[in-house]
Amino acid sequence: MGRGRVELKRIENKINRQVTFSKRRNGLLKKAYELSVLCDAEVALIIFSSRGKLYEFGSASMTKTLERYQRCCFNPQDNSAERETQSWYQEVSKLKAKYESLQRTQRHLLGEDLGPLSVKELQNLEKQLEGALAQARQRKTQILMEQMEELRRKERELGDMNKQLKIKVSLEMSSLETEGEGLRAIPCPWNPGSSSGTNSFPVHVQPSNPMEIEPEPVLQIGYHHYNLGEGTSSVPRRMAVESNIFQGWTL
Structure with missing residues (x-):
């Protein structure tokens, strides 16, 4: 098996x-x-x-074999690093050339260094400038239209706000007028010219002649009341009352 x-x-x-x-x-x-x-x-x-x-x-020999192994293993790495460095150098060179070309094109668009250019190159440059100018004008027109539309929108909003404020003010004015009419309809007891015709407060009318004021009742103590005769009707009443008071005290 x-x-x-x-x-x-x-x-x-x-x-x-x-x-x-x-x-x-x-x-x-x-x-x-x-x-x-x-x-x-x-x-x-x-x-x-x-x-x-x-x-x-x-x-x-083991030593020689190991040295040979190291040469075979590490040399490709060095070569790869060198190749990578070379590729980076080439990339930098390409980018540098492209940067110089872009700078030269920019100077041409600005109207500089036009001497070395041929007629065909100048025609191409002219076409580029015309296209760029048309795009710039189109963009400017678009921006202006957007700004005008924004201004119109704001105008409509302000108009709506103005209408709302007008309506609010008119409502407040009408309410104030209604309250004023209600206050005028209430009778005032202290107003002599009130439409009710009644007055709870007595109104004292000042006479035109101060001598015609009737005397107030006087408390008389220790004397008799004397009535004035008809012959003394021409004397003012106030003077008669004063003389009556004086005669009563003298008696």
């Missing part, structure tokens, strides 16, 4: 793992030797065990 296929995984048994390492290491070293002899190849083999022990094989 043939040997079965071994599953590739770590051998858990320590003794079996060590035995397998020794067998396969010797087989690998043998294969490397056979490859170097049969094919005339430069072979270098380095093996470290799990304990850190070194096993190596070199068909030639």
Whole structure:
């Protein structure tokens, strides 16, 4: 019977793992030797065990083989860096040339350095300027139309606000007039000319002659009241009252 296929995984048994390492290491070293002899190849083999022990094989000197390996591995990296630097230099050169071309075109559009240009180039420049001028005018017209539309919109808004304010003021004025009419309709008791014709407050009319004021009642103590005769009707009443008071006290 043939040997079965071994599953590739770590051998858990320590003794079996060590035995397998020794067998396969010797087989690998043998294969490397056979490859170097049969094919005339430069072979270098380095093996470290799990304990850190070194096993190596070199068909030639191990040092020379490692130096050759380093030259083959690191030189392409240097070459790639050099190629990248060269590509960046070329890119910078292209960008610089493009920048100079744009500056030259700008000077031509400004009317500078036109001497070296040919007739065809001048015609192309003229077409470019005409196209740019037409676009600038179109853009200016568009901006002006937008500004006019904005001003019209603001005018409509202000007109609406003005109408609303007028309506509000008219309503307030009508309410004030209604309140004023209500106040005028209320009778005032202190107004002699009121339409009701009644007055709760007595109105004293000042006579034209101050001597015609009737005397107020006087408290008389200790004297008799004397009536004036008809013959003394010409004397003012106030003087009669004063003389009556004086005669009463003298008596």
